[in-house]
Amino acid sequence: MCTDQNPNKPADSSSIFPPLIHDVVVLTGPTASGKSALAVALAKKINGEILSLDSIAVYRQMDIGTAKPSLNEQQGIPHHLINLVEPNEEYSVACYLQQAHAAVDDIKSRKKTPIFVGGTPMFLKGILRGFNPGPPADWQFRESVEEDLAKFGSEALKARLQQVDPLAAHRIHLSDTRRMIRALEFAKLTGSPISHQQTQFESTCSAEECNVFTLAWPRDQLHYRINQRVENMFHEGLVDEVKRLREHFGELSRTARQAVGYREILDGLVAGQSLSQMIEEVAAHTRQLARRQETWFRSFQEIQSISMSESHRFDETVDHLIRLLH
Numbered sequence: 001m002c003t004d005q006n007p008n009k010p011a012d013s014s015s016i017f018p019p020l021i022h023d024v025v026v027l028t029g030p031t032a033s034g035k036s037a038l039a040v041a042l043a044k045k046i047n048g049e050i051l052s053l054d055s056i057a058v059y060r061q062m063d064i065g066t067a068k069p070s071l072n073e074q075q076g077i078p079h080h081l082i083n084l085v086e087p088n089e090e091y092s093v094a095c096y097l098q099q100a101h102a103a104v105d106d107i108k109s110r111k112k113t114p115i116f117v118g119g120t121p122m123f124l125k126g127i128l129r130g131f132n133p134g135p136p137a138d139w140q141f142r143e144s145v146e147e148d149l150a151k152f153g154s155e156a157l158k159a160r161l162q163q164v165d166p167l168a169a170h171r172i173h174l175s176d177t178r179r180m181i182r183a184l185e186f187a188k189l190t191g192s193p194i195s196h197q198q199t200q201f202e203s204t205c206s207a208e209e210c211n212v213f214t215l216a217w218p219r220d221q222l223h224y225r226i227n228q229r230v231e232n233m234f235h236e237g238l239v240d241e242v243k244r245l246r247e248h249f250g251e252l253s254r255t256a257r258q259a260v261g262y263r264e265i266l267d268g269l270v271a272g273q274s275l276s277q278m279i280e281e282v283a284a285h286t287r288q289l290a291r292r293q294e295t296w297f298r299s300f301q302e303i304q305s306i307s308m309s310e311s312h313r314f315d316e317t318v319d320h321l322i323r324l325l326h
Contacts (some may be wrong), residue, residue: 017097019130020104021302024114027323028053028124028297029215030290031260032225035306036069038215039117041318043077044116044324049107050074051100052081053118053127058096061245064238065261067229076164087256088249094133097126118200121296128212128302132197135189139254145181156286160184165193175292189192195311207304211325212295225285230261230283234275239265260285 027039027049039050052058057066060083085091085115085159100116107114116127125131143164149157154174161180162169168183186194217225217307242265245252261282268278299304304324 011184015103017094017126017131017133020100020114020116020127021096021129021205023108023213024104024116026116026124026127026210026212027215027321028213030217030222030293031119031286032067032229032290033119033215033222034106034225034249035117035119035215036319038314038321039315040069040073040075041171042076042321043113043115044245045318045322046113047111047309048113048115049078049112050081051103051107051116052079053116053123053156055081055091055096055120055123055255056262057118058084059089059253059256060085061248062087062241062256062259062262064233064236064241065259067233070122070323079316086249087245087252090253091255092133093122093126093131096123097131100127103126119293120163121293122314124300128300130176132211134186134197136193138185138189141185142181145184149181150179154180157181160303161265163188165195167195171195173292173295175295184215205302207302210302210304212302213302213306213321213324214303216294217254217308221308222290224289227283227285228280230286233261233282235281239269239275239278242266243269255300260289298322 015241025042025046027035027042029035042048044052055068056062057068058081059066066139080098082148083097084099085261104114116124118124144155148160155219157180158169158172158174161172162323165183166189169180172179172183184195185198190197236313242262245262246266246269251257252266256265264281264285265278267273271282306321308317
């Protein structure tokens with residue numbers, strides 16, 4: 001059980017989580033790139049167990065929109081770090097890493113190989129480079145900054161960050177408003193730039209030394225896969241899933257209600273949008289998410305890129321991955 005599940009309880013900022021990069025396999029990639037199925041096949045061949053690297057899969061009852069593998073799709077391979085909290089509970093990176101470290105120790109104690117699978121960039125960075133949670137969130141400050149963001153845009157947000165933490169402003173992509181807001185919040189709460197605190201986590205290993213891989217698809221093929229996945233989610237009942245969540249929990253947590261697929265439907269139901277409008281918005285935002293993920297992955301020198309294509313045989317890709325492991 002994570003000690004930081006209560007959103008009103010301050011996080012233990014003295015807790016520093018070291019990297020988990022050694023003696024594990026990490027399989028990442030943009031949404032809809034086929035990570036889950038490939039990971040299950042890999043786990044069967046290397047006596048592995050799977051740990052989710054997805055910030056929304058931690059929520060119970062959020063199944064269709066997160067593409068959680070069903071019991072049938074898991075094929076008997078144990079899956080960890082999914083269905084941990086209710087959708088109206090907050091869940092932090094620190095909480096995730098606390099549970100990830102415990103799960104890795106458990107898996108290794110049984111002489112099995114931990115395989116992290118997913119595409120949440122901040123979770124991935126915590127696994128690869130460690131994490132210091134810093135001070136707990138100041139939600140009033142964040143909401144104030146988000147109001148300014150809505151009025152003035154991300155360029156103004158970046159200019160504001162430039163004044164208090166030029167190095168963070170240089171490092172953080174213009175589209176990553178969440179990290180920019182956190183950097184502003186950190187400076188306000190601590191009186192020092194977050195970039196200074198983060199220098200202790202800049203040590204990395206080369207791609208040749210790490211078992212960290214991303215699945216890289218041609219853009220047109222990835223977009224096709226995303227569009228197909230979104231259509232399948234709606235066909236499987238995503239709108240009904242969102243309605244049930246809203247009826248049962250009322251207000252979802254900040255992270256849960258901002259998840260792509262859920263946010264658009266929640267807003268669409270209020271606005272009275274048609275099903276086709278919601279499908280179009282979810283698909284467009286999912287494609288945007290994939291591009292942001294790909295930008296993040298390129299920033300990590302630990303990651304090896306695995307070229308994917310519809311013409312590649314699935315079993316050949318699994319065998320190729322195994323040959324790269326060390």
